[in-house]
Amino acid sequence: MKQYKDIKEDDIRVIGNAETVSFYQKWKVTIICCCLLIAAGIVGFLFFMPAKEAVSYFEEPEKTVTYKTPDTVSVQTSKGYIEVKEETVNDVPMFIYIPHEAQATLQLGLPVQTDSTVLFVAQAADIRKDNEDIVSEFVCAGEQLARGTAKPGFCAIIRDEITIGMAKQTPLLQQAIDQKGYFFRQYALVHNGELIENKPKNKSIRRALGKQRGKIVMIESRSPESFHDFSQALIDIGVSDAIYLVGSTAYGWYRNKDGKQTEFGIFNNALPATASYIVWKSK
Amino acid sequence: MRKHLVISTNNDLVRILPEHVLYISSDGNYSTLIQIDGEVRLVTFQLGQIEKIIAEQLGNEGCVFIRIGKCLIINRSYIYYINISKQQLILSDNKTSKHSVSASKEALKKLKELIEKENI
Numbered sequence: 036m037k038q039y040k041d042i043k044e045d046d047i048r049v050i051g052n053a054e055t056v057s058f059y060q061k062w063k064v065t066i067i068c069c070c071l072l073i074a075a076g077i078v079g080f081l082f083f084m085p086a087k088e089a090v091s092y093f094e095e096p097e098k099t100v101t102y103k104t105p106d107t108v109s110v111q112t113s114k115g116y117i118e119v120k121e122e123t124v125n126d127v128p129m130f131i132y133i134p135h136e137a138q139a140t141l142q143l144g145l146p147v148q149t150d151s152t153v154l155f156v157a158q159a160a161d162i163r164k165d166n167e168d169i170v171s172e173f174v175c176a177g178e179q180l181a182r183g184t185a186k187p188g189f190c191a192i193i194r195d196e197i198t199i200g201m202a203k204q205t206p207l208l209q210q211a212i213d214q215k216g217y218f219f220r221q222y223a224l225v226h227n228g229e230l231i232e233n234k235p236k237n238k239s240i241r242r243a244l245g246k247q248r249g250k251i252v253m254i255e256s257r258s259p260e261s262f263h264d265f266s267q268a269l270i271d272i273g274v275s276d277a278i279y280l281v282g283s284t285a286y287g288w289y290r291n292k293d294g295k296q297t298e299f300g301i302f303n304n305a306l307p308a309t310a311s312y313i314v315w316k317s318k
Numbered sequence: 319m320r321k322h323l324v325i326s327t328n329n330d331l332v333r334i335l336p337e338h339v340l341y342i343s344s345d346g347n348y349s350t351l352i353q354i355d356g357e358v359r360l361v362t363f364q365l366g367q368i369e370k371i372i373a374e375q376l377g378n379e380g381c382v383f384i385r386i387g388k389c390l391i392i393n394r395s396y397i398y399y400i401n402i403s404k405q406q407l408i409l410s411d412n413k414t415s416k417h418s419v420s421a422s423k424e425a426l427k428k429l430k431e432l433i434e435k436e437n438i
Binding site: 042043044045046047048049050051121123126128237238239257258259283284301 | 344345346350358360369372373376377378379380381383384385386387388389391403404405406418420421422423424425428429432
């Protein structure tokens, strides 16, 4: 089996060529290969029949999971909508989703996809793998569904006010319960304009709920990023406070001003009932 | 008979013609295969393993695929638009399928040069 060198983020490689080559190298290699092939053809015509190399990719005992992404649906919405901006800072390309005439809530399970009043949906709190419980404190319509403070970042939605912050304990939790509001915890990414470091070091599509120049927005990286680079990019675009939203292939969608619904991530119907979503609805 | 790309595990198997693959993106230890019919399939191989599978199974025909950085393998037949400053690459069959992906500026610059040279 051919051995491939690691590829750098800035490189490209035509598959089938073992080396990462430039255009000029490619032609040089092609000409040399042609010459060698002709020579080999003459010499080995009667004696040499190339044996097909065994392929050994069939040994990994892991299962394949199939997801079907539902078709995009276009429905005229009511007055609310999501404005989408593209920004790139320090090579981190991002979408910024800005809600207009919209209010946020939390809910368990996905909302109905054809509901035109639903403007933005993204998975909110993490779920434990072992018992499928929501990680850290979670309040939905005044009802506390999970406890714990493993994640220091929080988002409290009380009446029409959204607060994003970082604290192990906050009176906003009790206020959310008392006033039938919403509360969830996630990784804190930015607090008072300062970058908060987090342990996971892998790169992935990142999503966040943040406060940018006083307005609550959602941000999504368009390329896999580390927590550090994503958090720094948030600061660079003027986000003062931000917490994480479930990233990678987590499923969601938004509606623009024309009512066009655009999905992101991959629909996964195997998620437990405790999967929670932040849902922006038209006011 | 045209060569299919076969991605198989102990449990299941994906068999697909190369021209039906729009692109494959890395998702940590897994890869996500995006087909031109819009179907999305998660496969439990890393992108580097997928690259090897393509090279081994398709041989020279595998050159329809281009690895871009650590996170992408694209089908060059569907390259429609490259914008280096926006780090945007749009893959489209000019019918039903249109996907925007992102890569580093330097990688997109190299891709643009490759396409330009090949079209001379």
